[in-house]
Amino acid sequence: MAVSEQRTSLTPTGRVILGMLALGERSGYDIKQKVDKSTRFFWAASYGQIYPELRTLEQQGLVRGRPEPSGERARTLYELTEAGETALREWLSSEGEPLYELRDEGMLKLFFSDAVPEQRIEVIRAMRERQERKLAQLEAIHGNAKDMPTGPLLTLELGLDLTRRFIDWCDAAELRLGKE
Amino acid sequence: MAVSEQRTSLTPTGRVILGMLALGERSGYDIKQKVDKSTRFFWAASYGQIYPELRTLEQQGLVRGRPEPSGERARTLYELTEAGETALREWLSSEGEPLYELRDEGMLKLFFSDAVPEQRIEVIRAMRERQERKLAQLEAIHGNAKDMPTGPLLTLELGLDLTRRFIDWCDAAELRLGKE
DNA sequence: AGGTGCATGTAACAGGTTACATGATTAA
Protein backbone atom coordinates (compact mmCIF):
# COMPACT_ATOMS: atom_id res chain seq x y z
CA MET A 1 0.00 0.00 0.00
CA ALA A 2 1.73 3.11 -1.23
CA VAL A 3 1.70 6.22 0.89
CA SER A 4 -0.64 8.46 -1.05
CA GLU A 5 0.97 11.48 -2.62
CA GLN A 6 -0.30 14.47 -0.71
CA ARG A 7 1.13 17.88 0.08
CA THR A 8 3.36 17.64 3.10
CA SER A 9 2.12 20.90 4.55
CA LEU A 10 3.19 20.46 8.13
CA THR A 11 0.61 21.89 10.52
CA PRO A 12 1.88 23.94 13.46
CA THR A 13 1.37 21.14 15.96
CA GLY A 14 2.84 18.69 13.47
CA ARG A 15 6.12 20.60 13.65
CA VAL A 16 6.28 20.32 17.42
CA ILE A 17 5.60 16.62 17.26
CA LEU A 18 8.25 15.92 14.64
CA GLY A 19 10.73 18.03 16.58
CA MET A 20 9.99 16.23 19.83
CA LEU A 21 10.28 12.84 18.20
CA ALA A 22 13.67 13.91 16.85
CA LEU A 23 14.68 14.75 20.43
CA GLY A 24 13.69 11.25 21.44
CA GLU A 25 10.25 11.54 22.99
CA ARG A 26 8.10 8.60 22.04
CA SER A 27 4.43 8.57 23.07
CA GLY A 28 1.78 11.28 22.82
CA TYR A 29 1.90 11.49 26.56
CA ASP A 30 5.69 11.94 26.57
CA ILE A 31 5.42 14.71 24.01
CA LYS A 32 2.87 16.57 26.07
CA GLN A 33 5.01 16.29 29.21
CA LYS A 34 8.05 17.59 27.40
CA VAL A 35 6.15 20.47 25.81
CA ASP A 36 4.85 21.48 29.21
CA LYS A 37 8.30 21.94 30.60
CA SER A 38 10.00 23.41 27.57
CA THR A 39 8.32 24.90 24.50
CA ARG A 40 5.15 25.81 26.31
CA PHE A 41 6.66 29.23 27.07
CA PHE A 42 6.51 30.07 23.38
CA TRP A 43 4.48 27.22 21.90
CA ALA A 44 1.87 25.22 23.81
CA ALA A 45 0.10 22.02 22.78
CA SER A 46 -2.80 20.06 24.26
CA TYR A 47 -3.73 16.39 24.11
CA GLY A 48 -6.73 17.35 22.03
CA GLN A 49 -4.26 18.50 19.41
CA ILE A 50 -1.47 15.96 19.82
CA TYR A 51 -3.33 12.65 19.53
CA PRO A 52 -5.32 13.45 16.41
CA GLU A 53 -2.23 15.02 14.85
CA LEU A 54 -0.15 11.90 15.47
CA ARG A 55 -2.69 9.97 13.40
CA THR A 56 -2.59 12.50 10.62
CA LEU A 57 1.19 12.42 10.57
CA GLU A 58 1.12 8.65 10.41
CA GLN A 59 -1.30 8.76 7.46
CA GLN A 60 1.11 11.16 5.78
CA GLY A 61 3.92 8.72 6.38
CA LEU A 62 5.95 11.15 8.50
CA VAL A 63 5.83 9.08 11.68
CA ARG A 64 5.47 5.42 12.41
CA GLY A 65 3.69 4.16 15.51
CA ARG A 66 3.59 0.75 17.02
CA PRO A 67 1.78 -0.47 20.12
CA GLU A 68 4.12 -1.12 23.02
CA PRO A 69 2.03 -1.66 26.13
CA SER A 70 3.69 -1.43 29.51
CA GLY A 71 2.00 -4.30 31.27
CA GLU A 72 -1.73 -4.08 30.66
CA ARG A 73 -1.58 -0.37 30.00
CA ALA A 74 -1.98 0.47 26.35
CA ARG A 75 0.72 2.64 24.86
CA THR A 76 1.81 3.60 21.38
CA LEU A 77 5.37 4.62 20.71
CA TYR A 78 6.14 6.71 17.66
CA GLU A 79 9.28 7.40 15.72
CA LEU A 80 10.19 9.55 12.75
CA THR A 81 10.26 7.99 9.30
CA GLU A 82 12.80 9.13 6.72
CA ALA A 83 10.10 11.31 5.18
CA GLY A 84 9.45 12.73 8.63
CA GLU A 85 13.09 13.62 9.16
CA THR A 86 13.17 15.25 5.77
CA ALA A 87 10.00 17.22 6.50
CA LEU A 88 11.47 18.39 9.81
CA ARG A 89 14.70 19.54 8.19
CA GLU A 90 12.79 21.22 5.39
CA TRP A 91 10.72 23.17 7.84
CA LEU A 92 13.78 24.19 9.88
CA SER A 93 15.49 25.42 6.72
CA SER A 94 12.43 27.15 5.26
CA GLU A 95 12.63 30.86 4.64
CA GLY A 96 9.04 32.11 4.77
CA GLU A 97 7.89 34.61 7.38
CA PRO A 98 7.45 32.46 10.47
CA LEU A 99 4.26 32.57 12.47
CA TYR A 100 4.25 34.93 15.40
CA GLU A 101 1.17 35.44 17.56
CA LEU A 102 0.97 37.09 20.92
CA ARG A 103 -2.06 37.84 23.06
CA ASP A 104 -1.09 39.44 26.35
CA GLU A 105 -3.97 40.69 28.44
CA GLY A 106 -1.63 42.26 30.99
CA MET A 107 -0.11 44.52 28.34
CA LEU A 108 -3.58 45.35 27.11
CA LYS A 109 -4.57 46.43 30.61
CA LEU A 110 -1.50 48.61 30.84
CA PHE A 111 -2.27 50.09 27.44
CA PHE A 112 -5.79 51.08 28.46
CA SER A 113 -4.88 51.98 32.03
CA ASP A 114 -5.69 55.66 31.51
CA ALA A 115 -9.33 54.72 32.00
CA VAL A 116 -8.44 53.82 35.61
CA PRO A 117 -5.12 55.59 36.32
CA GLU A 118 -5.14 54.81 40.02
CA GLN A 119 -4.91 51.11 39.12
CA ARG A 120 -1.88 51.51 36.91
CA ILE A 121 0.72 50.58 39.48
CA GLU A 122 -1.37 47.57 40.44
CA VAL A 123 -1.38 46.43 36.82
CA ILE A 124 2.38 46.73 36.62
CA ARG A 125 2.86 44.93 39.90
CA ALA A 126 0.66 42.07 38.71
CA MET A 127 2.67 41.86 35.48
CA ARG A 128 5.89 41.79 37.48
CA GLU A 129 4.58 39.03 39.66
CA ARG A 130 3.75 36.84 36.69
CA GLN A 131 7.20 37.39 35.22
CA GLU A 132 8.68 36.50 38.58
CA ARG A 133 6.78 33.22 38.55
CA LYS A 134 7.90 32.51 35.02
CA LEU A 135 11.49 33.27 35.96
CA ALA A 136 11.30 30.80 38.83
CA GLN A 137 10.01 28.11 36.49
CA LEU A 138 12.69 28.78 33.91
CA GLU A 139 15.39 28.77 36.57
CA ALA A 140 14.12 25.45 37.89
CA ILE A 141 14.40 23.97 34.41
CA HIS A 142 17.82 25.52 33.97
CA GLY A 143 18.90 23.97 37.27
CA ASN A 144 18.72 20.38 36.07
CA ALA A 145 19.82 21.09 32.52
CA LYS A 146 23.13 19.27 32.41
CA ASP A 147 22.67 17.27 29.25
CA MET A 148 20.39 19.66 27.42
CA PRO A 149 21.01 20.00 23.66
CA THR A 150 22.13 23.39 22.39
CA GLY A 151 18.77 24.39 20.85
CA PRO A 152 16.69 23.96 24.00
CA LEU A 153 19.49 25.52 26.04
CA LEU A 154 19.60 28.63 23.86
CA THR A 155 15.84 29.20 23.97
CA LEU A 156 15.94 28.73 27.72
CA GLU A 157 18.72 31.28 28.12
CA LEU A 158 16.94 33.74 25.89
CA GLY A 159 13.80 33.29 27.94
CA LEU A 160 15.69 33.89 31.16
CA ASP A 161 17.32 37.01 29.75
CA LEU A 162 14.12 38.60 28.50
CA THR A 163 12.17 37.69 31.63
CA ARG A 164 14.78 39.34 33.85
CA ARG A 165 14.74 42.42 31.67
CA PHE A 166 10.95 42.55 31.92
CA ILE A 167 11.15 42.47 35.70
CA ASP A 168 13.76 45.23 35.71
CA TRP A 169 11.53 47.37 33.53
CA CYS A 170 8.60 46.87 35.91
CA ASP A 171 10.74 47.97 38.84
CA ALA A 172 11.94 51.07 37.00
CA ALA A 173 8.41 51.94 35.89
CA GLU A 174 7.06 51.57 39.40
CA LEU A 175 9.72 53.92 40.69
CA ARG A 176 9.06 56.49 37.98
CA LEU A 177 5.30 56.40 38.47
CA GLY A 178 5.63 56.50 42.23
CA LYS A 179 7.47 59.82 42.06
CA GLU A 180 4.71 61.67 40.21
CA MET B 1 -37.32 48.32 25.38
CA ALA B 2 -35.19 47.41 28.34
CA VAL B 3 -31.71 46.15 27.78
CA SER B 4 -32.07 42.48 28.56
CA GLU B 5 -30.26 41.30 31.65
CA GLN B 6 -27.42 39.12 30.46
CA ARG B 7 -24.01 38.31 31.78
CA THR B 8 -21.54 41.03 30.89
CA SER B 9 -18.77 38.60 30.11
CA LEU B 10 -16.57 40.77 27.96
CA THR B 11 -15.00 38.79 25.13
CA PRO B 12 -11.32 39.41 24.39
CA THR B 13 -12.05 41.53 21.33
CA GLY B 14 -14.80 43.29 23.25
CA ARG B 15 -12.17 44.56 25.67
CA VAL B 16 -10.08 46.06 22.92
CA ILE B 17 -13.09 47.77 21.45
CA LEU B 18 -14.24 49.30 24.73
CA GLY B 19 -10.70 50.44 25.43
CA MET B 20 -10.32 52.02 22.03
CA LEU B 21 -13.66 53.79 22.30
CA ALA B 22 -12.51 55.16 25.66
CA LEU B 23 -9.44 56.53 23.89
CA GLY B 24 -11.69 58.29 21.43
CA GLU B 25 -11.76 56.07 18.34
CA ARG B 26 -15.20 56.00 16.80
CA SER B 27 -15.87 53.66 13.86
CA GLY B 28 -14.97 50.02 13.35
CA TYR B 29 -12.53 51.17 10.73
CA ASP B 30 -10.90 53.65 13.12
CA ILE B 31 -10.50 50.97 15.74
CA LYS B 32 -8.80 48.63 13.31
CA GLN B 33 -6.42 51.39 12.18
CA LYS B 34 -5.50 52.20 15.74
CA VAL B 35 -5.01 48.57 16.71
CA ASP B 36 -2.70 48.10 13.74
CA LYS B 37 -0.34 50.79 14.95
CA SER B 38 -0.51 50.15 18.65
CA THR B 39 -1.83 47.05 20.39
CA ARG B 40 -1.18 44.75 17.48
CA PHE B 41 2.28 44.02 18.89
CA PHE B 42 0.65 42.23 21.81
CA TRP B 43 -3.00 42.00 20.78
CA ALA B 44 -4.24 41.93 17.18
CA ALA B 45 -7.79 42.26 15.84
CA SER B 46 -9.32 41.80 12.40
CA TYR B 47 -12.39 43.32 10.77
CA GLY B 48 -13.97 39.90 10.82
CA GLN B 49 -13.84 40.14 14.59
CA ILE B 50 -14.48 43.85 15.13
CA TYR B 51 -17.69 44.43 13.19
CA PRO B 52 -19.67 41.49 14.56
CA GLU B 53 -18.40 42.29 18.06
CA LEU B 54 -19.57 45.91 17.83
CA ARG B 55 -23.07 44.58 17.22
CA THR B 56 -22.88 42.23 20.14
CA LEU B 57 -21.65 45.00 22.41
CA GLU B 58 -24.51 47.19 21.26
CA GLN B 59 -27.01 44.44 22.04
CA GLN B 60 -25.45 44.19 25.49
CA GLY B 61 -25.88 47.92 25.93
CA LEU B 62 -22.15 48.57 26.34
CA VAL B 63 -21.79 50.76 23.27
CA ARG B 64 -24.15 52.97 21.31
CA GLY B 65 -23.83 53.39 17.57
CA ARG B 66 -25.45 55.90 15.27
CA PRO B 67 -25.13 56.31 11.53
CA GLU B 68 -23.06 59.32 10.56
CA PRO B 69 -22.32 59.08 6.84
CA SER B 70 -19.54 61.21 5.40
CA GLY B 71 -21.12 62.27 2.12
CA GLU B 72 -22.65 59.21 0.50
CA ARG B 73 -20.30 56.88 2.30
CA ALA B 74 -21.99 54.92 5.02
CA ARG B 75 -20.38 55.14 8.42
CA THR B 76 -21.37 54.24 11.95
CA LEU B 77 -19.81 56.01 14.89
CA TYR B 78 -19.84 54.32 18.27
CA GLU B 79 -19.42 55.58 21.79
CA LEU B 80 -19.31 53.98 25.22
CA THR B 81 -22.47 53.89 27.31
CA GLU B 82 -22.29 54.21 31.09
CA ALA B 83 -22.56 50.44 31.32
CA GLY B 84 -19.71 50.21 28.85
CA GLU B 85 -17.49 52.48 30.91
CA THR B 86 -18.29 50.45 33.98
CA ALA B 87 -17.53 47.19 32.19
CA LEU B 88 -14.20 48.59 31.01
CA ARG B 89 -13.21 49.72 34.48
CA GLU B 90 -14.32 46.42 35.94
CA TRP B 91 -12.17 44.51 33.53
CA LEU B 92 -9.16 46.76 34.17
CA SER B 93 -9.56 46.27 37.92
CA SER B 94 -10.22 42.51 37.74
CA GLU B 95 -7.82 40.19 39.50
CA GLY B 96 -8.08 36.87 37.68
CA GLU B 97 -5.11 35.35 35.89
CA PRO B 98 -4.98 37.33 32.64
CA LEU B 99 -4.81 35.56 29.31
CA TYR B 100 -1.36 35.07 27.89
CA GLU B 101 -0.76 33.22 24.64
CA LEU B 102 2.38 33.15 22.58
CA ARG B 103 3.15 31.19 19.45
CA ASP B 104 6.58 31.98 18.11
CA GLU B 105 7.75 29.80 15.26
CA GLY B 106 11.20 31.37 15.27
CA MET B 107 11.79 30.26 18.85
CA LEU B 108 10.48 26.83 17.96
CA LYS B 109 13.01 26.58 15.14
CA LEU B 110 15.78 27.56 17.50
CA PHE B 111 14.58 25.00 20.02
CA PHE B 112 14.68 22.18 17.48
CA SER B 113 17.77 23.44 15.69
CA ASP B 114 19.85 20.46 16.76
CA ALA B 115 18.20 18.53 13.94
CA VAL B 116 20.01 20.87 11.51
CA PRO B 117 22.85 22.44 13.53
CA GLU B 118 24.48 24.08 10.53
CA GLN B 119 21.34 26.21 10.15
CA ARG B 120 21.35 27.45 13.72
CA ILE B 121 23.11 30.74 13.07
CA GLU B 122 20.78 31.37 10.15
CA VAL B 123 17.78 30.88 12.44
CA ILE B 124 19.17 33.37 14.93
CA ARG B 125 19.99 35.87 12.22
CA ALA B 126 16.44 35.65 10.87
CA MET B 127 15.06 36.18 14.37
CA ARG B 128 17.31 39.20 14.80
CA GLU B 129 16.14 40.64 11.51
CA ARG B 130 12.51 40.41 12.52
CA GLN B 131 13.21 42.10 15.83
CA GLU B 132 15.08 44.79 13.95
CA ARG B 133 12.03 45.41 11.77
CA LYS B 134 9.79 45.49 14.82
CA LEU B 135 12.15 47.95 16.50
CA ALA B 136 12.00 50.25 13.48
CA GLN B 137 8.20 50.18 13.58
CA LEU B 138 8.07 50.89 17.29
CA GLU B 139 10.58 53.71 16.94
CA ALA B 140 8.52 55.24 14.13
CA ILE B 141 5.47 55.23 16.39
CA HIS B 142 7.52 56.63 19.24
CA GLY B 143 8.72 59.41 16.97
CA ASN B 144 5.33 61.07 16.57
CA ALA B 145 4.11 60.31 20.08
CA LYS B 146 3.85 63.80 21.52
CA ASP B 147 0.35 63.65 22.95
CA MET B 148 0.25 59.94 23.71
CA PRO B 149 -1.52 58.98 26.95
CA THR B 150 0.56 57.33 29.64
CA GLY B 151 -0.78 53.80 29.09
CA PRO B 152 0.07 53.55 25.42
CA LEU B 153 3.38 55.29 26.07
CA LEU B 154 4.37 52.78 28.74
CA THR B 155 3.57 49.74 26.62
CA LEU B 156 5.50 51.30 23.77
CA GLU B 157 8.55 51.91 25.93
CA LEU B 158 8.40 48.40 27.32
CA GLY B 159 8.17 47.04 23.78
CA LEU B 160 11.20 49.09 22.74
CA ASP B 161 13.19 47.94 25.75
CA LEU B 162 12.49 44.24 25.27
CA THR B 163 13.04 44.37 21.52
CA ARG B 164 16.45 45.99 21.97
CA ARG B 165 17.36 43.39 24.53
CA PHE B 166 16.30 40.64 22.16
CA ILE B 167 18.57 42.04 19.45
CA ASP B 168 21.48 42.27 21.88
CA TRP B 169 20.95 38.66 22.84
CA CYS B 170 21.02 37.58 19.19
CA ASP B 171 24.29 39.42 18.65
CA ALA B 172 25.84 37.82 21.71
CA ALA B 173 24.61 34.36 20.72
CA GLU B 174 25.97 34.71 17.21
CA LEU B 175 29.37 35.64 18.59
CA ARG B 176 29.37 32.74 21.01
CA LEU B 177 28.30 30.20 18.40
CA GLY B 178 30.72 31.60 15.85
CA LYS B 179 33.67 30.86 18.14
CA GLU B 180 32.98 27.16 18.47
C1' DA C 1 -8.88 1.91 49.80
C1' DG C 2 -7.60 5.99 47.67
C1' DG C 3 -4.72 9.28 45.42
C1' DT C 4 -1.44 10.20 41.92
C1' DG C 5 0.61 9.39 37.67
C1' DC C 6 0.52 6.97 33.13
C1' DA C 7 -1.92 6.75 28.80
C1' DT C 8 -5.40 7.58 25.28
C1' DG C 9 -9.01 9.68 23.21
C1' DT C 10 -13.37 12.63 21.63
C1' DA C 11 -17.11 16.17 21.26
C1' DA C 12 -18.41 20.67 21.91
C1' DC C 13 -17.04 25.02 21.82
C1' DA C 14 -14.42 29.40 21.30
C1' DG C 15 -11.95 32.53 19.02
C1' DG C 16 -9.90 34.11 15.31
C1' DT C 17 -8.15 34.69 10.15
C1' DT C 18 -8.76 34.82 5.17
C1' DA C 19 -10.83 35.62 1.19
C1' DC C 20 -14.28 37.69 -0.79
C1' DA C 21 -17.85 41.21 -1.92
C1' DT C 22 -19.50 45.94 -2.27
C1' DG C 23 -19.23 50.69 -3.05
C1' DA C 24 -17.92 55.84 -2.18
C1' DT C 25 -14.15 59.38 -2.05
C1' DT C 26 -9.85 61.46 -2.93
C1' DA C 27 -5.30 62.23 -4.90
C1' DA C 28 -2.17 61.40 -8.84
Added chain:
DNA sequence: TTAATCATGTAACCTGTTACATGCACCT
Protein backbone atom coordinates in the same frame (compact mmCIF):
# COMPACT_ATOMS: atom_id res chain seq x y z
C1' DT D 1 -8.70 57.10 -15.29
C1' DT D 2 -6.76 54.69 -11.99
C1' DA D 3 -5.00 53.65 -7.61
C1' DA D 4 -5.26 54.24 -2.85
C1' DT D 5 -7.98 54.99 1.04
C1' DC D 6 -12.35 55.02 3.52
C1' DA D 7 -15.92 51.96 5.16
C1' DT D 8 -18.65 47.87 6.03
C1' DG D 9 -19.63 43.27 6.16
C1' DT D 10 -20.02 37.83 5.69
C1' DA D 11 -18.96 32.84 4.97
C1' DA D 12 -15.75 29.36 5.07
C1' DC D 13 -12.15 27.79 7.34
C1' DC D 14 -8.45 26.77 10.76
C1' DT D 15 -6.61 25.97 14.96
C1' DG D 16 -6.90 25.30 19.30
C1' DT D 17 -8.93 24.62 24.26
C1' DT D 18 -12.00 22.47 27.69
C1' DA D 19 -14.42 19.17 29.64
C1' DC D 20 -15.27 14.75 29.78
C1' DA D 21 -14.58 9.65 29.64
C1' DT D 22 -11.90 5.43 30.29
C1' DG D 23 -8.84 2.36 32.61
C1' DC D 24 -4.23 0.49 34.40
C1' DA D 25 -0.29 0.83 37.71
C1' DC D 26 1.94 2.19 41.71
C1' DC D 27 2.53 3.92 46.26
C1' DT D 28 0.94 4.65 50.96
